[in-house]
Amino acid sequence: MADYVIDIEAENKEIRKRYRALLRACKPTLQKGDKQEIRKAFDLALESHKDMRRKSGEPYIYHPIAVAQIAAEEIGLGTTSIVCSLLHDVVEDTSLTLEDIEAQFGKKVAKIIDGLTKISGVFDPNSSMQAENFRKMLLTLADDVRVILIKLADRLHNMRTMEFMARHKQLKIASETSYLYAPLAHRLGLYAIKSELEDLSMKYTDPDTYKFIAKKLNEKKAERERFISNFIAPINEILIEQGIKAEIYGRPKSIHSIWNKMRKKSIPFEEVYDLFAIRVIIDSEYEKEKTECWKVYSIITDLYRPNPDRLRDWVSTPKGNGYESLHTTVMGPKGQWVEVQIRTKRMNEIAEKGFAAHWKYKESNSDNGLDQWIQKVRDILGSPEQNALDFLDDFKMNLFSDEIFIFTPKGTLIQLPNGATALDFAFEIHSDIGATCIGAKVNHKLVPLSHHLQNGDQVEIITSNKQTPKEDWLNFVVTAKAKSKIRSSLKEEKRKIAEEGKEILERKLKSLKITYNTDNINKIANYFKFPSSQELFFNVAKGSIDIKSLREYAASEKIHEHNNNQFSSHISGLVEKINKKENETILIGDDLQKVDYTLAPCCNPIPGDDIFGFLTVNDGIKIHRTSCPNASKLMANYGYRILKAQWSSSQIETSFLTGIRIIGIDDVGLVNKLTTVISQEFKVNIRSLSISSNQGIFEGDIMVHINNLDHLDDLINRLKLVSGITSVTRYESEN
Incomplete structure (x- = not known):
C-alpha cells in the first residue's frame, strides 16, 4: 500500500470505467428494469464502501465490481446474482442490516446475501470449525446454488489479487482454495475457474515449480502454435466441404494439470506430451448433437490414427455435473499424441459455465445429473449427527472422483464415484437396502459387499432382515452417502446398547450399595477414564467393566449407600446366605462349593462370559450371561433373587x-x-x-x-x- 498514490479524481474515473465494463458483461441477460436494479445496488455498494480500501491501497469498490463481472461474464449468472455480488460484503463490513437489504431489494436478494455473510471469512484449515463452516456453505448450496457460485467468484478475484497479502495469509488462503474451492468448482462444472484456482494456488504454495513450468510453456509457445495450426488445417477443410459449422482451436493445459502429470508419472516436463488439447465446437441443433459429434469424430480419426484406449464418451452418458463431450487421443503428423475434445456450442457453454448454463438448458435437456448431485448433498446434510471433519473428508473425496455408470436389474443407470463397492450401490438405491445388504450379484455372479464395481456392471442387491450396519463397512465404502448412513446407524445402535448398559450399571451399583445419581456416575466415568457417561454405559453393556472393577472403585471412593432394609422372605434370606459365602460370589465350575446350579439354555453361558445367578422357585439357581435376552427383565423385576457369580479359575476340564x-x-x-x-x-x-x-x-x-x-x-x-x-x-x- 505504501507505493500506491491516492488520486480521487483518477479513482472515480476508473470506477465508472469498471462499472460500464460490468454492464457490457451483463447485457446478454438484461431484461426491462434490470439495469436500474443493478445501478441501485452499485450506488449502495459505492456509498457503503466509500471509506474502505484493499490491501493494495485501491478503493474497496473495485472488488465487488470485479466479483459481479466474474459472475456475469465467466459464470453466466443473471441480474439477481449481479446485485448480490455487488452487495456481498455490505452487511458484514458496514452498518447496513439484512432488513435494509430486504427493504430495498426484496427477500430473494436478502436471503442470498445472508448466505454469503454466513460463509464469509477465512477458515482455519486445521480445525473442525472450518468443516462446520463448509457444511454451512453446502447447506446454502442445497438451498440456493447462487450463493456458492458468487462465493466462487469472490474467491477467484481474491486469488487474482493476493500479492499484497502477508505470506502466511497467502499460504492459508491458497491451501484452502486448492483443498475445497477448486474441487467444488470442478463439481459444479466450472472447469475454467477450477483450473485457474488450482494454478493460482500453486503460484503461492509452490512458486518455484509454478515459475519453472510457466517459463517452459512460454519458451515452447511459438512452436506449439505452429503445430496446432498445421494440425487443424486439414480438419477445417473437410468440415467446410461437408457443410459442418464448427470452430477449432488449441487450448493449453493448465500449469497445475501439467505438474500433476509430471508428479504422478515421475517424468520431466519434456516428456509430457499433452501440453495442449484441440477443441472442436460444433454449431448444431439439439436433436442432431450426438450424430454430429460422432460424425466429426469419424472425420478426425480418418485423418489421424486414434488410440482406442483413450476414447471417452460423455455425450452418451454425461458426467454428474452435466459435462458432455467426446474425448479422443490421436497420433499427429509428427508422431505426437494429441488430445481432441469434440462438443457442441450448448455442451461447451455447460462445460465453461457449469451449473448456470445447465440451468438455462434444463427444459430442453433430460439430463439432470447436477440436480441429482445437489439432492445427494441435501441427503448427506440431512444427517446432523455426523462428525464435521468426517463429513468434510467424505464430501471432499467425492468432489473430484471420476464416475462410473452401473445398471440396476431393470436397466436404470446409477452414477457412482470410481472405486465404489457393491455396498455403495446398495446405499445409493436406498438407505434401508444398504443397511440390510448381505451380498450382491454383479453380472449374475455372487460377490461380497466390498466388491469394487466396474463401469457398465449390472448389479442386483441381496438383503436380509437379520443384517445391520457393521463398523468395518466404513473401511471399504467410498461414497459420502454410504459413510454418513453407516455412521448414523452405528451411533444409534451404540445409543441403544448404552441404554442397556445404564440399566445394568444401575443394578450393579445397587448390589454394591452405591447410590445411583449423576454425581456418582460422573465420578465412575472419570475413574475409568471415559469422556462421557454414554461411553461408560456402553462399556458396561459390552462387559468391559465388571462387578470386580466396580467393587474396586467402590472401595476407593467409599460412597456405599447406607441401606438397612432387611430381606423378609425365605428367598431373600437364602440369597443373602449364599452371597455371604466365598466372598459373596458363587464360583461356577468349583465342585468344592457344592452349590446346586444349572446353565440357562436361553443364553448358554461359557467360561469367560460375564454371568449372574438367578434363584428360581422350582429349578434352583440358573446361571445366565449378563447379556442374556432375559437378563434385563430378571434383574429389573426380581433384583432380590439375583446372585453374584463368576467362573472358577480351577474349574475341571469340561465343555x-x-x-x-x-x-x-x-x-x-x-x-x-x-x-x-x-x-x-x-x-x-x-x-x-x-x-x-x-x-x-x-x-x-x-x-x-x-x-x-x-x-x-x-x-x-x-x-x-x-x-x-x-x-x-x-x-x-x-x-
Whole structure:
C-alpha cells in the first residue's frame, strides 16, 4: 500500500470505467428494469464502501465490481446474482442490516446475501470449525446454488489479487482454495475457474515449480502454435466441404494439470506430451448433437490414427455435473499424441459455465445429473449427527472422483464415484437396502459387499432382515452417502446398547450399595477414564467393566449407600446366605462349593462370559450371561433373587454348549469346509447344524460344545478365514 498514490479524481474515473465494463458483461441477460436494479445496488455498494480500501491501497469498490463481472461474464449468472455480488460484503463490513437489504431489494436478494455473510471469512484449515463452516456453505448450496457460485467468484478475484497479502495469509488462503474451492468448482462444472484456482494456488504454495513450468510453456509457445495450426488445417477443410459449422482451436493445459502429470508419472516436463488439447465446437441443433459429434469424430480419426484406449464418451452418458463431450487421443503428423475434445456450442457453454448454463438448458435437456448431485448433498446434510471433519473428508473425496455408470436389474443407470463397492450401490438405491445388504450379484455372479464395481456392471442387491450396519463397512465404502448412513446407524445402535448398559450399571451399583445419581456416575466415568457417561454405559453393556472393577472403585471412593432394609422372605434370606459365602460370589465350575446350579439354555453361558445367578422357585439357581435376552427383565423385576457369580479359575476340564451363526456366499463344499475346521482342526463336537440358502447366500446356525470364551473366539476367528464367509457371530439360543 505504501507505493500506491491516492488520486480521487483518477479513482472515480476508473470506477465508472469498471462499472460500464460490468454492464457490457451483463447485457446478454438484461431484461426491462434490470439495469436500474443493478445501478441501485452499485450506488449502495459505492456509498457503503466509500471509506474502505484493499490491501493494495485501491478503493474497496473495485472488488465487488470485479466479483459481479466474474459472475456475469465467466459464470453466466443473471441480474439477481449481479446485485448480490455487488452487495456481498455490505452487511458484514458496514452498518447496513439484512432488513435494509430486504427493504430495498426484496427477500430473494436478502436471503442470498445472508448466505454469503454466513460463509464469509477465512477458515482455519486445521480445525473442525472450518468443516462446520463448509457444511454451512453446502447447506446454502442445497438451498440456493447462487450463493456458492458468487462465493466462487469472490474467491477467484481474491486469488487474482493476493500479492499484497502477508505470506502466511497467502499460504492459508491458497491451501484452502486448492483443498475445497477448486474441487467444488470442478463439481459444479466450472472447469475454467477450477483450473485457474488450482494454478493460482500453486503460484503461492509452490512458486518455484509454478515459475519453472510457466517459463517452459512460454519458451515452447511459438512452436506449439505452429503445430496446432498445421494440425487443424486439414480438419477445417473437410468440415467446410461437408457443410459442418464448427470452430477449432488449441487450448493449453493448465500449469497445475501439467505438474500433476509430471508428479504422478515421475517424468520431466519434456516428456509430457499433452501440453495442449484441440477443441472442436460444433454449431448444431439439439436433436442432431450426438450424430454430429460422432460424425466429426469419424472425420478426425480418418485423418489421424486414434488410440482406442483413450476414447471417452460423455455425450452418451454425461458426467454428474452435466459435462458432455467426446474425448479422443490421436497420433499427429509428427508422431505426437494429441488430445481432441469434440462438443457442441450448448455442451461447451455447460462445460465453461457449469451449473448456470445447465440451468438455462434444463427444459430442453433430460439430463439432470447436477440436480441429482445437489439432492445427494441435501441427503448427506440431512444427517446432523455426523462428525464435521468426517463429513468434510467424505464430501471432499467425492468432489473430484471420476464416475462410473452401473445398471440396476431393470436397466436404470446409477452414477457412482470410481472405486465404489457393491455396498455403495446398495446405499445409493436406498438407505434401508444398504443397511440390510448381505451380498450382491454383479453380472449374475455372487460377490461380497466390498466388491469394487466396474463401469457398465449390472448389479442386483441381496438383503436380509437379520443384517445391520457393521463398523468395518466404513473401511471399504467410498461414497459420502454410504459413510454418513453407516455412521448414523452405528451411533444409534451404540445409543441403544448404552441404554442397556445404564440399566445394568444401575443394578450393579445397587448390589454394591452405591447410590445411583449423576454425581456418582460422573465420578465412575472419570475413574475409568471415559469422556462421557454414554461411553461408560456402553462399556458396561459390552462387559468391559465388571462387578470386580466396580467393587474396586467402590472401595476407593467409599460412597456405599447406607441401606438397612432387611430381606423378609425365605428367598431373600437364602440369597443373602449364599452371597455371604466365598466372598459373596458363587464360583461356577468349583465342585468344592457344592452349590446346586444349572446353565440357562436361553443364553448358554461359557467360561469367560460375564454371568449372574438367578434363584428360581422350582429349578434352583440358573446361571445366565449378563447379556442374556432375559437378563434385563430378571434383574429389573426380581433384583432380590439375583446372585453374584463368576467362573472358577480351577474349574475341571469340561465343555459348554453355545451357538454360532455363519453367513456367506453359497458354494459347493462350503459345509464340508466349515465342519472340517470345527471338528478336525478344533476338535469341537457339533450338537446340531441348521442351514438355509436364499438367492445364493448361505446362512447356518451351529450348536457346538466349547471349553471357554477364548476357545470360542479362536474358532470364530478361524471360521471367518474360510473362503466365501462374510460373517461369523455367536448367538444366544438354539430355540
